[in-house]
Amino acid sequence: MSDQVQKFIRVDHAGEYGAAWIYAGQLAVLGRTRHAATLQHMKDQEQVHLDTFTRLITTRRVRPTLLLPLWNIAGFALGAATAALGPRAAMACTVAVEETIDEHYCAQEAALDDTETPLRETIAKFRAEELEHRDIGLANEAELTPGYRVLTAIIKTGCKAAIRISERI
Ligand SMILES: [Fe+2]
């Protein structure tokens, strides 16, 4: 297995771990609102993504990122903080995060050759679900959040930094 594939599995595991915690943070704040079922649906899908990469970390003997404790706290805090601003801000967070993951998975799909077809297909399936999450965010008025552009730009920058760091450490 190439260093590149190890890096992909490490960072995807970290990302899905963080994503599951983002939705957990949102649910902690909005769990008793009409958005609860929607948030739970997305969290459940993130859990499947995470379980899949946890299995790959084990079976393919990839060292997980050392920063999992950080992504636990940062993910939960991001989810809870945006949810505390209101459901629209929570949905804006989802749009920003999921668009970033879409780009990230898209690049990985393009980089994987036919020796890694199963991994590529897994990533393609998950990417479709991340885009579903993005669309859920847009359908729930993410763009009506005050300061939508600034908020999503900040979150995207943070996500990209988290990706770069998790590939290396
Ligand atoms: Fe995911």
Ligand SMILES: [Fe+2]
């Ligand atoms: Fe997602």
